[in-house]
């Protein structure tokens with residue numbers, strides 16, 4: 446996690462901004478701002494050289510009013526208890542804004558996975574799955590991938606859970622490999638919803654997406670797919686970055702070629718067809734039509750927001766803007782498509798995966814993408830009609846108004862979503 450803002454306080458401030466537009470009792474509001482429970486555990490595993498090492502891990506279950514807790518597991522040295530709490534809260538409102546029947550959860554292990562072997566990571570992941578076992582289940586809490594985790598880790602968790610429970614329950618986790626019960630389209634889903642949300646926003650704002658100049662911060666699962674699909678619909682991706690630095694091409698990148706280069710070398714820096722290399726800060730303040738932060742929280746704070754030179758920001762990452770940045774950008778008339786909508790494709794296709802697992806009936810990629818398109822477009826329409834009807838200051842607050850109302854309705858109806 447970069448920057449100084451505490452992401453849990455950012456979440457609470459986003460909820461407060463929306464509550465102004467809603468008629469919610471203060472005790473109910475207070476409940477919406479705190480996790481129901483947080484598991485904190487120490488995982489000791491044997492390293493390849495025989496030593497033991499201890500890793501701190503968390504799982505936060507924020508709110509289950511609309512269904513089982515749902516959300517990814519992150520492996521990163523910057524993971525903290527408050528970060529996991531914030532990420533689990535964002536999941537609650539994300540699932541509500543796209544209207545899928547889940548609450549929100551999130552987990553993390555404090556580790557730089559690049560420093561460990563595959564067998565060490567497997568032992569650690571299986572140890573975490575063993576700790577999580579009593580708290581998860583297809584109707585209880587359903588983890589998924591996030592930063593530095595993917596199909597491999599999800600398969601290890603599923604396998605450990607099923608061995609311990611002596612059952613077959615692929616819906617206990619999503620983001621699995623296809624052969625283990627994963628869904629077509631899940632790997633691409635986060636970047637796909639970012640593209641759809643950006644396309645809808647440009648349409649709403651009467652700006653052409655064809656030829657729009659795009660900068661993407663973070664070239665992992667979410668960022669590279671968003672870049673690739675935006676290129677596919679005619680935008681020009683002029684800048685991309687990862688933790689090693691940023692690169693620029695005036696006429697736009699062949700995003701798939703940059704990805705192949707990153708796969709080979711581990712970074713986007715030194716990519717031969719770039720016009721220039723610069724810093725991540727330069728990328729965030731580049732003159733573009735669309736900026737896509739797709740790395741970590743707090744990428745843009747209030748000071749940096751003064752220098753942002755984009756018309757629209759689509760948040761593929763969770764929490765990339767601080768509340769101060771939001772204030773500055775609203776003032777400057779920069780439209781921000783919030784994370785809880787822009788990156789909701791990931792959890793939406795996780796929902797499709799869970800449905801397919803439970804029915805033991807698997808969909809084509811075409812069907813997955815069509816259903817995803819419908820859900821994200823409907824959510825964008827809900828957002829903009831609320832934005833207009835209540836004369837709300839920005840898209841983020843409008844999204845929270847829609848989402849909070851749905852959570853409160855479920856709570857007041859006295860139980861979980863069917």
Ligand SMILES: NC(=O)C1=CN([C@@H]2O[C@H](COP(=O)(O)OP(=O)(O)OC[C@H]3O[C@@H](n4cnc5c(N)ncnc54)[C@H](O)[C@@H]3O)[C@@H](O)[C@H]2O)C=CC1
Nearest residue numbers: 591592593635663664665666667687688740762763788791
């Ligand atoms: N994977 C998923 O399904 C979903 C991911 N997200 C969010 O998207 C964001 C990225 O996640 P993934 O793409 O899955 O992770 P990832 O691990 O595949 O990629 C992260 C990328 O960010 C880069 N990065 C890290 N720090 C950076 C910095 N300071 N400046 C520039 N680049 C930096 C890394 O080098 C890497 O390219 C996170 O906020 C995550 O929570 C949100 C919804 C679903």
Ligand SMILES: O=C(O)CCC(=O)C(=O)O
Nearest residue numbers: 516517589591791792795
């Ligand atoms: O696929 C999921 O269940 C959750 C993905 C996730 O962690 C997120 O949307 O931030």
